[in-house]
Amino acid sequence: MALTDFLAELHARKGSDLILKVGRPPLMRLNGQLLPSEFPVQDDASIEKNLEPILSKFHRDRLEEEREVDLSFEMKGMARFRVNVFFQRGHMGTVIRLIPLETPTIDEMALPSVLKDVASSPNGIVLVTGPTGSGKSTTLAAIVEHVNYTRHAHVITIEDPVEFVYQDRKSTITQRGIGEDTLSPSRALRAALRQNPDVILAGEMRDRETMELALHAAETGHLVMSTLHTNDAKQSVTRITDAFPPEQKKGLLRMLSHTLRAVVSQRLLRRADGSGRVAAHEIMIVSPTIQQLIEKGDLEGMAKAIASSSSYYRMQSFNQSLAELVRKRLITPDIAMANTSSPGDLKLMLKGMSRSSGMSSVGPADGFREEEAPPKKPEGGGPPRRRRAPPSRRQMRGGGEQGGGGGG
Structure with missing residues (x-):
């Protein structure tokens, strides 16, 4: 299998990174999780053969001298890729990051205006x-x-x-x-x-x-x-x-x-x-x-x-951003708590939101109470009916270490 096959699969699955390592199948980071693909296990010959087309003489010389090199290339009509080639335990390996062809805008990324x-x-x-x-x-x-x-x-x-x-x-x-x-x-x-x-x-x-x-x-x-x-x-x-x-x-x-x-x-x-x-x-x-x-x-x-x-x-602040993401139901309270450096302050913010909106602090499966799922619009039009949830007595789980995602 060629490198282009791996990258086409990464692109089709909306992944962010590809890792090639001797003794493992190609690994893909999908939604932040690193998962093995169904492609064959890689050996020295397959990795070197796959990297040969993208390494210029300049990059080969630099790799030989410094034992690692950065470069980028483009697959026409698909994406650009940022590449780091290196050696580990005497074997060549690489990590490749997918970069969209179209430069995103602030609005498209829903970044703060x-x-x-x-x-x-x-x-x-x-x-x-x-x-x-x-x-x-x-x-x-x-x-x-x-x-x-x-x-x-x-x-x-x-x-x-x-x-x-x-x-x-x-x-x-x-x-x-x-x-x-x-x-x-x-x-x-x-x-x-x-x-x-x-x-x-x-x-x-x-x-x-x-x-x-x-x-x-x-x-x-x-x-x-x-x-x-x-x-x-x-x-x-x-x-x-x-x-x-x-x-x-x-x-x-x-x-x-x-x-x-x-x-x-x-x-x-x-x-x-x-x-x-x-x-x-x-x-x-x-x-x-x-x-x-x-x-x-x-x-x-x-x-x-x-x-x-x-x-x-x-x-x-990060806590204000996390609380807003919880309010919009984009992340769960558990995820918010695991990614704050001020868990006590965030807990108070989420507790205040829970009281004002009827939202549970932490739900059984996904962080939200089942009865508090976004209401469906009734047939025949009109505004959706919102069921009132009983006040939650459960305490919010606190603590957690600060985290981050998997390109930048």
Whole structure:
């Protein structure tokens, strides 16, 4: 069986990732779960044969030298794929992430509409954060696509490798892949400042040098977008300041308070009906209050300000997002509780919702009471009749560890 057969099956089953490992059949991540396929068990010869068509001489040389390499390719009319090829215990292996051909929009992804305002920022830094596989790259692509359709801008992307391929709309988008178009992220960032950019997508801020260059680009009047592997805004600010010597922290916080525009943190959670996954978001917009708190280094106060600024600035905490997803019956209370870092606060929010709406705190099978399922519309039209459920006496189950999804 050829690699194209595996990828066609992955695409048909709406999967996100394919893993090839010697001694196992091809593995596919479907709705966040890693499952074996019905294809034959892979050996060294089959994996090397399958990867041969997508590895250029450049990629082969780099793989031989560094023992791993990133690349991307496209299957015409189907999808693009991000590939990491590596060695494990002396055997070649690979993980391949599926990337849709069409760049998603903010509306199509049902992302918070405030991200459209974020995309309109003339300068500063916008961070999209979350664990591996939480969809950071896709959210960032949607923000870039909004710029593409609404602004006459020169957008430079620095990616490892290039994932979504943009078609120029109002904007002109220059995409540079690490290893193929430029040697390193830091070199590309330095060069970008001489390429007349309005917006720079800096892939991932992995080290101090990249962070310094991104901050400098934002200070000099450019909008810089990037990602971090952090769970929320508080961790994101900490990650940046911890990358620098302690004596620079005060000045760095002052710089961040003036350059940071927004932090969008997300996690992918299993839907209540099992049909896929849905994103929960923390949205921090740097308002005057947030700006002052960052400059003072009061990150606990910053986290509290996010939760209390939902009305005017359209911020939201993770707990607010989780509670809203439960209210819409997109996730179960159990899933919400398992993915919060503040279970006590979320429990109170869900309990308040339960009292006001008649929703049970935790149901027997899927997290909702059977009698509280969404009402069916009666025959003959008219509004649906809602049965009143007796008040629940069961206590909500608490605790749980913080989680995330399986591309980003």
